Amino acid sequence: MHQWIKRMLSFAVISALILSLIACGNSGKNEAKTEVQKNNKEEAIEIEHALGTTVLDKRPEKIVVLEFSYTDALMTLDVQPIGIADDDNPDLFMDDVKEKLNDYTSIGSRYEPNIEILSSLQPDLIIADLNHHKAIYDQLKGIAPTIVLDDHQADYNQMLDNYLLIAKAVGKEAEGKARLEEHKQKIEEAKQKLGDTDMTVLPAVTNPEGFFAHSDHSYTGSFLASIGFDDPVKSEDSYPELSLEQLVETNPQAIFLLPATENTIVDEWKKNPLWQGIDAVKTNKVFTVERRDWALSRGLISSEKMAEDIVENLGEK
Amino acid sequence: MRKIMIVIFSFLLMVIFFTISLSVGTVTISLPDLFSSVMQKDSQFSFIVMEYRLPRSVISILAGFGLAVAGVILQSLVRNPLASPDVIGVTKGAGFFAALVIFLFPDSPAYVLPAAALFGAFFAFILLLIISKRLTISPAAFTLVGIAVGAIFQAGIQYLIVKFPTDINMALLWMSGSLWGRGWNEVLSLLPWIMILLPISWSQYQKLNVFQLGDEYSKALGLDIIRQRFLLLLLSVSLAGVSVASVGSIGFIGLIAPHIARQLVGGRHQYIIPLAALIGANLMLIGDSIGRVIIIPREVPVGVMTAIIGAPYFVYLLRKERKRN
Numbered sequence: 012m013h014q015w016i017k018r019m020l021s022f023a024v025i026s027a028l029i030l031s032l033i034a035c036g037n038s039g040k041n042e043a044k045t046e047v048q049k050n051n052k053e054e055a056i057e058i059e060h061a062l063g064t065t066v067l068d069k070r071p072e073k074i075v076v077l078e079f080s081y082t083d084a085l086m087t088l089d090v091q092p093i094g095i096a097d098d099d100n101p102d103l104f105m106d107d108v109k110e111k112l113n114d115y116t117s118i119g120s121r122y123e124p125n126i127e128i129l130s131s132l133q134p135d136l137i138i139a140d141l142n143h144h145k146a147i148y149d150q151l152k153g154i155a156p157t158i159v160l161d162d163h164q165a166d167y168n169q170m171l172d173n174y175l176l177i178a179k180a181v182g183k184e185a186e187g188k189a190r191l192e193e194h195k196q197k198i199e200e201a202k203q204k205l206g207d208t209d210m211t212v213l214p215a216v217t218n219p220e221g222f223f224a225h226s227d228h229s230y231t232g233s234f235l236a237s238i239g240f241d242d243p244v245k246s247e248d249s250y251p252e253l254s255l256e257q258l259v260e261t262n263p264q265a266i267f268l269l270p271a272t273e274n275t276i277v278d279e280w281k282k283n284p285l286w287q288g289i290d291a292v293k294t295n296k297v298f299t300v301e302r303r304d305w306a307l308s309r310g311l312i313s314s315e316k317m318a319e320d321i322v323e324n325l326g327e328k
Numbered sequence: 329m330r331k332i333m334i335v336i337f338s339f340l341l342m343v344i345f346f347t348i349s350l351s352v353g354t355v356t357i358s359l360p361d362l363f364s365s366v367m368q369k370d371s372q373f374s375f376i377v378m379e380y381r382l383p384r385s386v387i388s389i390l391a392g393f394g395l396a397v398a399g400v401i402l403q404s405l406v407r408n409p410l411a412s413p414d415v416i417g418v419t420k421g422a423g424f425f426a427a428l429v430i431f432l433f434p435d436s437p438a439y440v441l442p443a444a445a446l447f448g449a450f451f452a453f454i455l456l457l458i459i460s461k462r463l464t465i466s467p468a469a470f471t472l473v474g475i476a477v478g479a480i481f482q483a484g485i486q487y488l489i490v491k492f493p494t495d496i497n498m499a500l501l502w503m504s505g506s507l508w509g510r511g512w513n514e515v516l517s518l519l520p521w522i523m524i525l526l527p528i529s530w531s532q533y534q535k536l537n538v539f540q541l542g543d544e545y546s547k548a549l550g551l552d553i554i555r556q557r558f559l560l561l562l563l564s565v566s567l568a569g570v571s572v573a574s575v576g577s578i579g580f581i582g583l584i585a586p587h588i589a590r591q592l593v594g595g596r597h598q599y600i601i602p603l604a605a606l607i608g609a610n611l612m613l614i615g616d617s618i619g620r621v622i623i624i625p626r627e628v629p630v631g632v633m634t635a636i637i638g639a640p641y642f643v644y645l646l647r648k649e650r651k652r653n
Binding site: 098119122123125126130131141142145154220221250252 | 353376437511624626
């Protein structure tokens, strides 16, 4: 396999050299001709990713994705995946994504996707996550050309880079770039509506066991930081667990709760007088938003939804 | 003769379970199809069988061998039916170092995880040697030291889980023992070890038979017990270490397979070792086959399944034994 990639690469380089020589030799005269050749060459897509370089002979049609954020990305590009590792629970998709999504086959858990189902779909592109799937890269490569992105640990900016790679891999690089510009504009507009963002804002996933802050090393936290909010936690970790005392100490001026279950630890905390001492509580700036939108989908659609939620709750009225 | 028959029967059983584990999964493959997918390269199921199920089943067998024989050696050595690589801290050591890699170095290449687990197993062993004053203490005290070492590593694992609560899925899957995604690379890194260590273990059966009699007798029969104990322990730890490195910490097989073997063929190690190995492999094969099909498209880790299947059978054997007495 490795040999094969090498051979393909050297072949590509040599043919590119020859083409450019021909083009130089006949400059002016045969411009139309070289254009055509160039188009043919553009059929092949070459992607550099976390575990090497993958060459696709043509634009892939049957795509399998192993993370939620990749589905988010494909939806913005009007590409339908045939298989998704969705933890066998379609309810985990955010509504905006689910609306656009056609029928697909579930590949099972994101941590241990079902390789048998995956191979039976006979995809021509697999998009995998570095952290979860590096151990099965060889098997995936045996099924179809595979690109591996560092998504699970990515912050907002890394996600944007990954987005362009995905767009390129599915043969929609131009559309991807355009969509990214549109995205940046939307975020910019949201910033305008927000006005002053000089305050500390804390997003946190909550469940009955604990309160897990998302610091600016995490995806959600880094997005808030990119808008201009301050991270009150200042932690080395991406998802530090906070006790009520610690939360009071960090004293965020606004809190976005992302409950993972119906009842969470915050229900208990609300009865505690300490809770009333937090700035966000005093000024009525504790909001509850969808965890699916804020922490699971992790793409352009979801970050635009996040911006919307923030403007709705914190924007100048 | 009866004992040899039991061993042969278990071997045949293993062949059957091996075939079953190749044919069941998301798609069930019939025997003729199975045969043609092994023989012909481009038949319909050849990818699933050759690249996915076959290495996985081979690993089941190899790891089952390794874990079971490691348990046999250990139980005879410390003359404690509750001993297993899990109890004396070896698998916990492997688990702790694997967890370190999963939590602290998530970007590391894929081969780092098994290497760290193997290192952890031997690290736990060295700790054991130091604390047990190079094995000069009594077997019971040695077992207790092992439990203490295991407790330290367990505490370390718990600490990591509490510290990184949102990333525990990967670690939990590894620690319950999973065969998911194991391919030919893992077979290649496990096979030579097992091929060398298993015959060596079997060749030690006389010493193990003597060890069972107790330290006094062993000494009287001319065994250099400290030295032999060290060598046999090293054998046991190596077997457990390489197996755990490739399938995760499945503690249960090392405890239960030797017991079942003893119940069936008595106390002679020339029979216990091969039979326990086959039982270990059988448990792994059944556990993995069932784990793969009950909640498609997801799967139940093999460590969980082997415990669910093995425990009731174990209890049944114990009850039968009590009746006979």
